[in-house]
Amino acid sequence: MSMLEVNSVKKIYTTRFGGNPVQALSNVSFQVEEGEYVAIMGESGSGKTTLLNILAALDKPTSGSVRLDSKELSKIKDSDIAAFRRDYLGFVFQDFNLLDTFSLEDNIYLPLVLSGKSPDEMKKRLEPIAQQLGITSLLKKYPYEVSGGQKQRAAVARALITSPRLILADEPTGALDSKATDELLKLFSSINQRGQTILMVTHSVKAASHAGRVLFIKDGEVYHQLYRGNSTDNELYQKISDTLTMLMTGGEHR
């Protein structure tokens, strides 16, 4: 059984003042196996963010089901949802979403504090992660004192520290320069090699080319998917580019 199962998810937004309903997702189905590194690609407005919000249990689908470890997301009680998110999911955002009132260390601790862990245990957990991400010397600094790449690494550490089942990344390279992007993608690959499942939403070909599988979304549907197979990053990059060109020129569904 797959770790994450998304079955015919549909999402329709109705605007507050009764305007025309907007269909963000029409019919999305896919599975993610444990230890996979999946990238979801699509243009702006294709429904990527909506999908991610639904996967993160921040939003509920109009119809269809999302199961994580065969737990139906929409069946989780509202009161448990935050705890579920904390324990099962780790988030990495485009704009880092670090709290500026906390030092990096405290930002990383935040989910652990929320689940009531002791200071000693938090410290034990942080040390190896910080080392892996190369932010040990930055821990006492505040977000405004460090660069974007460093902020994103702190955000990754925050996502990892709860040892979540799944990491959800929303355009993680969107606000980074190319050097920081390379570093972050390398980091993601190495995390994935240690067995961490990652689901990344992006429209950067470069970011997607590091993934093991790439899903393409268009008009609220999964339109196409590419497996890395034995390709190198560069070969995958080429394949993705070709697919995107085809999608844009309006090629037919295969």
Next chain:
Amino acid sequence: MKKGLYRTLAWTGIVKNKKLYLPYMLTCIGTVMMCYIISFLSTSETFGNISGGTTMQGFLQMGVGVMAVFSVIFLFYTNSFLIRRRKKEFGLYNILGLGKKHLAVVLFWETLIIAAITIFAGLFFGILLSKFAELCMLKILHSEAVFEITVGLNSIANTVTLFAAIFLLIYLNTLRQIHLTNPIQLLHSENAGEKPPKANWLIALVGAIILAGAYYMAVSIEDPITAMLLFFVAVVMVVIATYLLFIAGSVTICRILQKNKRYYYKTNHFVSVSSMMYRMKRNGAGLASICILCTMVLVMVSSTVCLYFGVEDSLRQRYPRNINIDASASSVEMLYGEQTEKTIEIVDETVQENSTEVQNTLIYRTAAFGGIIDNNRIEVDSSIYENRMDLMGDIWQIFIVPLSDYNELMGKDETLNENEAIIYTTKDIKYEEDTIQVGENESYKIKKHAEDFVDNGIDSMQVFPTMYIFVEDLSDFVQPLENYKLGDDEISLVSYHWFYGFDLPCDDDTQITIQEQLTERFSESEENTDEFSYFHIITDGVAKERAGFYGMYGGLFFLGVLLGIVFTFAAVLIIYYKQICEGYEDQSRFEIMQKVGMTKKEIKKSINSQILTVFFMPLITSGVHLAFAFPLIRKLLLLFGIMDAKFLITVTFCCYLVFAVFYMIVYRVTSRSYFSIVSGMRDENE
């Protein structure tokens, strides 16, 4: 066309930011209104003709000054909130091609529009409400009201000038701020990265020490004169300490909490402590201002209320009877001589002519002088203590009263052996020695401390405490003192008085007539006296002085309440702006916390606890300030003849309670708008 554009930009700028501008404009209108009303009342001719009215207007003149200074500070403060929030908009205009010169024009229009609307509206409401205020004031003075609205043209001119100047200053200040920043800074000024606040131990410590000093001073001061002299020192110390503690002390406490890992890394404390630290750094000064305003309002209102409602007590102390006759005589013998009988005869005649009667008489004799207390001795040589400010607190008024008068007045049957005395002291000051020696006299043993004695106008008029020494024989006691002179003059130190007071069961007008007749007749009978043998009579009456008292105490009361209202609204507005600003700042934080896995309930709880702390800290601190100021206020009110401590406690407590309830309401209203800002954003994103 071009001008029209600027005007339109200015107008839309105001309308779009109405959440910020509306309270600002209301404040402006409120301050304009208050300024006009106070200025109008202080110059209105209606009061010139009423007894007590001019006294009251004197106090209101002071109020005009206070209001003017307050308006400048306060409008500047609220305006700084506006600018801070609007810098982004200005930056955008700047980037879109509006030069700083053009921005200046837009801002000029904006200021002009706001100034025009608020000054006009303020004057309008001011004129409407000034009649109401006038009626209140007449009621306080116990006077008849005339029902016609008058407009103080002078006051209008003054108010308009004052506020035009203030708005001009505000405009220039805004220009200065915009001139100093470049467009990028303008655009990002709202979310500029902020350094984590440093705990400034030294400042926090200094603040704590100053506050402790001020509190100690307030509690330890015993005599009213020192209280009066040091009151303002204490106030300044408390103000400084409050600012230091709110700004540095609170951050320091948060830092200490953060160091304690077991405490800090708890769901309840983690977010609260760290964001409190930022909140306090940014709002420390604002909160300290709120706290000081609250304390000011409470002290002012409770003491003036006390004064006003204690005015009859105060009158009674100053004038123990309806009519008080104070005769100063040239010798002790005269106090027992025929002049006293003659005076009583005149009184009886006059009172009978007015077909009423003398009641509740009060007669006693006394030898009065001033001296410096030095352990168990009273120094009476005035050359020693002349021009010595440091000895001010040791000066006493001494009354030597024969024991027979004491026994008769108080219905006692005390006896004294040789060199024994009974003493009684006023103004809450204790004399703790066993003996007392006056000048070079023999030392007297203090047999007991009397529990009470009759009120005395001189005592209540003076700031100095009074000591009554009751002795068997007045003339024996004072004889050695007769050679002392007062300073270089040839006036003898000791003066002899015969007090005769009585109540009259008739209305104030008759009392005033009787008093006037008495004064006339006494001066006739006094003609054949000379420098060495005199019996000089002064007649005072409550009825004649009442209006003056009401004018003074009522004026203070009225001013206290008016300024109390103004300061309260100032505090409310600061609170409102704080909440709004923090709401915008917390929006994003709120969102992140939710994404990271905090439940809405947890967030709400944490935010609620922060707001509660931030909100009620000033109220609680001002309560503590008030509690410590209480002994000081009591001492000061003693000088005004308000002796009733229980009354003062009740009034102060009620004021605090009313204020707290009002504060709570403000909290409910403003925190609602805070939550709507914070969660409103979230809804849009979902």
